[in-house]
Structure formats: structure tokens, C-alpha cells
Amino acid sequence: MAYKTTYPFTGEVLKEYDNATDAELEQALETGHQLYQTWRNSPVAERAQDLQKIADLMKDRKEDLAKAMTYDMGKLLTEAQGEVDLCIGIVEYYAKNGEKFMESVPLESPAGRAYYAKQSTGVIVAVEPWNFPLYQVVRVFAPNFIVGNPMILKHASICATSAQKFADLTLDAGAPKGALTNLFISYDQVSKAIHDPRVAGVCLTGSERGGAAVAREAGAALKKSTLELGGNDAFIVLDDADFDEVKKVSPGARLYNAGQVCTSSKRFIVMADKYDDFVENLKDAFSKAKIGDPMDPETVVAPLSSKSAQEKLQKQVDSAIAGGATLVYGNEPINGEGFFFQPTILTNISKDNPVYNQEMFGPVAVVYKVDSEQEAIDLANDSSYGLGNTIFSSNREHAQAVAEKIETGMSFINSGWTSLPELPFGGVKNSGYGRELSELGFDAFVNQHLVFEPNN
Ligand code: NAP
Numbered sequence: 001m002a003y004k005t006t007y008p009f010t011g012e013v014l015k016e017y018d019n020a021t022d023a024e025l026e027q028a029l030e031t032g033h034q035l036y037q038t039w040r041n042s043p044v045a046e047r048a049q050d051l052q053k054i055a056d057l058m059k060d061r062k063e064d065l066a067k068a069m070t071y072d073m074g075k076l077l078t079e080a081q082g083e084v085d086l087c088i089g090i091v092e093y094y095a096k097n098g099e100k101f102m103e104s105v106p107l108e109s110p111a112g113r114a115y116y117a118k119q120s121t122g123v124i125v126a127v128e129p130w131n132f133p134l135y136q137v138v139r140v141f142a143p144n145f146i147v148g149n150p151m152i153l154k155h156a157s158i159c160a161t162s163a164q165k166f167a168d169l170t171l172d173a174g175a176p177k178g179a180l181t182n183l184f185i186s187y188d189q190v191s192k193a194i195h196d197p198r199v200a201g202v203c204l205t206g207s208e209r210g211g212a213a214v215a216r217e218a219g220a221a222l223k224k225s226t227l228e229l230g231g232n233d234a235f236i237v238l239d240d241a242d243f244d245e246v247k248k249v250s251p252g253a254r255l256y257n258a259g260q261v262c263t264s265s266k267r268f269i270v271m272a273d274k275y276d277d278f279v280e281n282l283k284d285a286f287s288k289a290k291i292g293d294p295m296d297p298e299t300v301v302a303p304l305s306s307k308s309a310q311e312k313l314q315k316q317v318d319s320a321i322a323g324g325a326t327l328v329y330g331n332e333p334i335n336g337e338g339f340f341f342q343p344t345i346l347t348n349i350s351k352d353n354p355v356y357n358q359e360m361f362g363p364v365a366v367v368y369k370v371d372s373e374q375e376a377i378d379l380a381n382d383s384s385y386g387l388g389n390t391i392f393s394s395n396r397e398h399a400q401a402v403a404e405k406i407e408t409g410m411s412f413i414n415s416g417w418t419s420l421p422e423l424p425f426g427g428v429k430n431s432g433y434g435r436e437l438s439e440l441g442f443d444a445f446v447n448q449h450l451v452f453e454p455n456n
């Protein structure tokens with residue numbers, strides 16, 4: 001059975017799930033399609049009210065949702081609780097703004113009267129990863145619910161319990177059947193769904209490998225797709241940065257969620273005169289970060305999500321060191337059953353090092369020393385990824401000017417990465433295409449239906 005909950009702190013299998021049959025997939029497609037037909041002709045205000053009820057029930061079930069995530073993929077319970085709060089905010093944001101976002105948009109044309117209506121397009125398939133089991137789903141589910149696009153969810157096989165709990169919650173809150181159907185389906189069944197005429201599009205968050213496979217199917221079926229993929233985000237410390245603030249923010253920008261965040265700061269780029277101080281501070285913080293039980297509020301570093309994630313990261317760190325990197329701190333095995341990885345700092349990664357252009361999905365920081373701002377910008381841009389990026393400078397104009405020189409989808413000034421309902425989220429280059437959250441994310445699977453009447 002592919003879908004199961006294996007607690008990363010103990011390695012114990014807590015629950016296993018049967019795969020969905022083709023008949024169940026067919027049923028989900030038909031139920032979703034029928035709902036799409038109903039929703040096309042029902043007021044948006046009704047869906048906005050239903051969405052608010054979902055947010056209300058999420059508040060009641062916060063602890064249950066948070067614990068399910070910790071058991072599924074090992075994240076700190078405190079971080080899981082924060083994730084539920086963020087998701088409630090996202091659901092409420094679309095419940096509140098959805099009607100406004102659905103309004104028709106008038107167009108100016110000397111040739112006649114024109115506007116475009118915003119309309120639903122059909123069932124959307126969502127393929128989501130395990131690192132934020134609730135957030136990844138909510139950021140596509142909530143806007144599409146308002147638009148009137150029912151959703152079929154294929155969540156990561158390791159966070160099956162979280163997926164099912166949220167789908168059940170939507171029904172318990174009174175959402176119609178088919179609004180969110182969670183299915184434990186195979187890759188072949190995902191392809192089958194994408195090719196089905198009742199499906200209008202597919203969104204995926206995950207790896208380049210998964211993204212390319214799903215986008216290939218979407219292309220072959222002429223379906224719209226959006227991809228939110230990996231990142232190798234830079235954290236650039238400019239010469240006018242508030243260095244005390246840099247020291248405070250940088251360790252958490254790497255260690256949050258045990259480093260398993262697409263927008264974690266993964267490459268720290270520091271001016272030569274501050275470099276030694278920066279590395280020393282990071283080392284000190286990493287050595288003090290408490291590793292252990294994710295349910296303990298004192299813990300800072302939780303286990304990785306799975307044994308295979310731990311093994312993959314170990315291989316990458318080994319290959320980096322074999323390729324000439326300097327190990328400044330970490331990379332020691334952690335005793336016990338959990339899938340832990342000690343926070344690790346690597347320096348002297350040359351351009352020909354195997355990990356130079358790889359995303360390391362765990363608590364591994366790479367620090368680079370540069371002699372000029374231009375060198376920092378060039379290094380940040382020398383990546384096949386372009387998701388997020390952090391700039392530290394005490395001069396806002398300076399920070400913004402540098403931010404705009406980075407080939408990336410998001411830049412954060414004087415802070416680590418962040419995500420809020422009203423801020424668009426997404427990348428360029430191999431980090432994917434399309435945006436989620438905000439009004440931009442709302443429009444991802446909307447039919448912008450032109451209605452035009454020419455002058456006589
Ligand atoms: P992954 O292997 O691509 O898995 C993501 C999802 O895709 C899972 O549900 C997976 O199912 C499914 N999948 C993979 N290959 C598939 C295929 N050929 N057909 C259908 N479904 C397929 O990604 P991951 O390694 O678990 O996730 C971590 C990655 O996600 C990192 O690179 C991270 O940076 C990225 N990420 C990006 C964002 C963003 O917003 N840009 C946010 C979070 C994470 P199974 O679990 O069954 O394999």
C-alpha cells in the first residue's frame with residue numbers, strides 16, 4: 001500500500017490506506033462534473049458563505065489537523081498549529097474577497113461595448129506535496145471553491161491522513177459532495193484524470209521530476225497547468241545590512257520545518273568583511289538548536305519527513321564534501337529511530353561541485369563569500385531555480401533595486417521567506433509557472449469570457 005502514515009519521529013507505521021479503484025476515480029469525476037454544472041448557475045455568495053463555514057470548522061479542529069500533520073511528516077506541532085492558523089486566514093481571505101474577485105471586468109474599446117465575465121472551467125486536479133500538508137491544499141482549494149471549480153486531490157502518499165481529514169472537514173462543514181474529493185490514486189490514475197474531458201486543469205506543487213511528468217500529460221491533453229516547484233533561494237547580506245538583524249533571522253530562515261521549505265534560504269551570500277562573523281553566528285545557532293520530539297514545544301529541529309528524504313540529503317551532503325566543500329558544522333548521525341538530520345553548514349562550494357545547482361531539502365546551509373554586490377547578484381542568478389530570495393539592507397531603495405535584479409518570483413526584504421493570503425506565491429525558471437494565493441492565484445483556472453458588442 002503506497003498511502004500510509006509513518007511517524008518520522010519513531011519510524012512506526014500508524015495507518016495504511018487502500019488505493020482508490022478506477023471506479024472510485026470515475027465516481028469522483030462524475031460527482032465533480034455535476035457539481036460544476038450546478039455551481040455555474042448558483043450565486044458566488046452562497047459559496048462564500050460555505051467557505052466561511054469551512055474556516056469556522058478548521059478553528060474547532062485546529063489541534064486535530066495539526067497533530068495529523070506532525071504524525072504524517074514529522075513537523076513540529078507548534079509549526080503545524082501555525083500552519084492551520086495561516087490556512088484559516090487563506091480560507092477567510094477568499095470567503096471575504098471572492099465575490100469581488102469574481103466580478104466582471106469592463107474593457108475600454110473604441111470599437112464597441114466590451115467586458116469579460118469570470119467563470120468556472122470545470123474539475124481541477126490538484127497534486128500536492130507533503131511539506132505543508134494543509135497549506136498546499138488550501139491555497140488551491142479555497143480560490144477554486146469560490147470560482148466554482150470542484151477539485152480532485154491527489155496528495156503525497158506520506159500525508160494521507162492529513163489529506164483525508166481536510167476533505168472530511170469540508171463535507172462536515174456543509175460543502176457539497178465533490179467540492180473536494182481526496183483520492184489515493186496512482187500516477188497512472190492522475191494521468192487518466194488529466195486526460196478526462198470533465199477535467200479543466202491541473203495544479204502541482206512538488207519536484208521538477210513530478211512537475212515535468214504532470215505538465216507533459218497536461219500538454220498532451222491540452223489542459224491548463226500551474227507548477228510550483230523547488231528552489232535554491234539566496235539570502236543576500238548587502239554591505240549596509242543591519243547585521244544584528246541578519247544574525248537573528250538567518251538561522252530560522254534555514255531551519256524552519258527542518259529546512260523542508262521550497263522558499264527556505266538555502267544559499268547565504270555574504271560580503272567578505274562580514275563572512276567570518278556570519279558563519280560563526282550560524283554555527284553557534286545551529287549547535288544550540290534543540291533536535292528531538294516534534295510534539296515538544298522546546299524542540300527546534302524536527303525529523304525529516306521520511307527515511308528516503310534523510311537518505312537523499314545524506315547522499316547530497318556526502319557528494320558536496322567529496323566534491324571539495326568544507327564542512328563547517330554538522331553532518332553527524334543522530335541516535336534513535338527518527339529520520340533526523342543534524343543542521344549542517346557547508347562552505348567553499350565551487351561551480352563544479354555536484355550540489356552547486358541542487359536543492360537540498362533539509363537543514364543544510366551553504367554559505368558563500370563575495371567581494372562585491374555584483375558578484376552577489378551574479379551568484380544568486382546562477383541557478384536553474386527562481387523561486388524566492390532575501391535581501392538584507394538598511395536602505396529600502398537599495399534593497400529594492402537589488403531585489404529587482406534577481407531572476408526570481410518573490411523577494412523578501414529584511415526578513416526570511418513568508419507567505420500570506422494576499423501575496424502571490426510562485427516562481428520562474430525551473431521553479432515553475434503560474435501563481436497561487438492573492439487575486440493572481442484566484443484567476444489561475446478562471447475562464448475570462450469576453451462579451452463584445454461592436455458599434456453600429
Ligand atoms: P514530488 O515527488 O514531485 O511529489 C509531489 C506530489 O507529486 C506528490 O503528491 C507525488 O505523489 C506527486 N507526483 C510525483 N510524481 C508524479 C507523477 N509522475 N504523476 C503524478 N503525481 C506525481 O515532490 P516532493 O519531493 O515530495 O516535494 C518536495 C518538492 O516540492 C521540493 O522540491 C520543494 O521545493 C517543492 N515545493 C515547492 C513549493 C512551491 O510552492 N514552489 C512548495 C512546497 C514544495 P507521491 O507522494 O505519491 O509520490
